Amino acid sequence: MTRHALDELLADLNPAQREAVTHRDGPLLVIAGPGSGKTRVITRRAAYLVRSGVPARNVLAITFTNKAADEMKRRITDLGVRAGMWVYTFHALGVRLLREYSALVGLEPNFTIYDEDDSLRVVKEAVALTRAGEDLRPDDIRAAISRAKNELRTPDECRELAEWPEQIAITLVYAAYEQILAARNAVDFDDLLLRVAVLLRDHADVRERLNIRFRYLLVDEYQDTSHAQYLIARHLSEQHGNICATGDPDQNIYAWRGADIRNILEFERDFPSARIVRLEQNYRSAGHVLAVAARLIACNRKRKRKELWTERGDGAPVEVWQFSDGDAEAARVAAFIAEQHAAGRPYSDMAITYRVNAVSRGLEQALRDRGIPYRIARGLEFYNRREIKDTLAYLKLIVNPADDAALLRIINVPPRGIGATTVERLRVLGHERGRPLLELLRDADTRALLGPAAARRLAAFAELYGQLAALDTTAVSEAVSAVLRHTGLEEALRLERDAGGEDRLANVQELVTAALKYEQDTLEPSLLDFLQRVALTSDQDAVDERAGAVLLLTLHAAKGLEFPIVLLTGLEQGLLPHERALRGQGDLEEERRLCFVGCTRARDRLILTTVADRMVRGQSFPRPPSQFLREMDDGRTIWRDFRMQLPGLRARAHIDGFEPVVDDLPPDEAATLAPRHRLRAAPDDPDSETPETRPRRPRTVPDDAGPDAPDRHAGRGPRARPPRSAAPPRRSSEAPPAADEATPDSRFARWKPGTLVTHDRYGLGQVVWIRPGPPHTRASIRFTSYGEKVLILELAPVRELRRET
């Protein structure tokens, strides 16, 4: 390879990037801030290795999502060096290796992969079997098992560590769970990592082989590796030490599923000779966006300092939009997207992100109402559908007859007269004899034990299975459609559709299409491979960013992506940060990182939205704005209040003492606030001190929680800036007057019904009636988000909104 060909790979790189790309042997850690060209570095590095003589098949690249893997493959292919290179997710690598070395880990090569839903069922079975943990939530048990597996702890080891009765119960369930999986020749997601880690640990020969095979290892998103993944990476690079890990501690957002941030923080300890390269120049975001993100993440304590900088100009200021509820938020977001589109912005330039999938509904509705095309990256939506899982269960059973879970799922789908009683008897038999259920029901003598009617129906099912089993060798798509036809599933779904029900038939037909596509894309398609692939596929991976549609996605799903315009919705205390973090059941810093990830997706414009009332599970909850808003606000942020839409006027009030000032608006922005009635909260009168203005607790969390607000997180607070605004910071040295010292006040003389006011806690409101003292002036005020309240004006932190000229 010529010098020139190598230089070509480096031409457009900065010095740090170049260093990472050209580093040859030994451990390398690339700490890459958002938008710092990390993927570019990885792909160039892969290409550089190959062009300097390393055979492509000696390079193994590991990513987290299939999508990242696909993207990397594509880019490496574009560089012309892809042939033979392995680019996999950890989980897909696990499948591949487990299939190859199945004999060494006690699996048949045709093992089934259980998703979380499947493993939850197994947990329930294990609970029923052991009669342990019956008072615990199956999902919690599943999570505990998953955690144990991530840490490579066997049931026996867990039992030794267990102290509490619940822990002991969990270990019993765990042990039974493992037995059930083994009997079914099935593995769960965690096994795909754990078993590989164990395989590499216990088999020096395998380890050595793979070290020779994969001389160069690239591991992306290293900050999100679990202990098991870390061990895999270590074992795979044990002999040559050629591991290049890339990641960003500030983007570690998967601690809840076992990601251990120490892996990246202690890389130098694990790999003593490691070279560290930092990519700090951001090529993605405009100055304002980057500044806000940097300001936010600086609030995290457990972090390594990193300077993000950009050569781009300031760009548009970051905006904060406030709404009274989710409907208003969704409507405005949709309107904004329509405006942008009308102004020539392609839909695909814009993304809407949120903390939890549940909030996407309202947004979808609003987009549909306006006829805006959108795509949604809702994890597992497709493959989690009942009809899809049913179809897949038939296919799984063909491939792995020992998969009782698959059998139990479909033995009576569509209904064929095999009811709960028969199934239960069959299960008891299976348990007694330790044989797969399918095997039992295919045996006429066993069937006879279950009574004549049941025996007849089971015989029919056995007959059906006989037909299906022959499909194993036919083309995958044909197998899928044959299953649909022979099982009666298709017919049942058609009837349901024609009866005016949901069109679930269309979904299973889509599965046939997916199978066809798979056949075309795959060198050696097989039903087994198809199923194992599907098990690792979420439709997260199917997201096509280039399509002419707005993209809706969770913050987690947004990692690694970028968009010219990002609308980050739901910045409320309790949603982002999520309440579990506020209750101490999660990590507030991880929530902050998540928000950071969201912000740094934006190239040009970042719009943050927050609502006063958020519907959760059918109930509306008043919520304070996210503390992150305050932490981010650098004084150049534009706040817009959409909570009260008055004719001809768009009011802007403060949030919790932060007084966004209209004057901050750059001229062109100010012009958009039409007509030009610009409002500002009147400064406090000197004598309007009230109990509510006493020095507040450290204000990490907004102090305006409603009565139903979740427990406040006792946060550390010094991050918050003092209010900057026309309204001077309130004096806190004076003792607040006691209620009985208050006297009627002439200040309120000119207030009358209709007067616009603002309240520290309730925001914008309008006077309904007013009654002067003595002893106090009382008024009823209707707030946009909190309803009507009667207040004592001398005491309440309420001020008139004055119109500026």
Place this chain on the structure above:
DNA sequence: GTGTACGTTTTTTTT
């Protein structure tokens, strides 16, 4: 055995 009505629980994020 099947279908339905009602009460209960749920979701934070994903391979």
Place this chain on the structure above:
DNA sequence: AAACGTACAC
């Protein structure tokens, strides 16, 4: 709000 589980009528 929606999905799930249980109880009960057919």
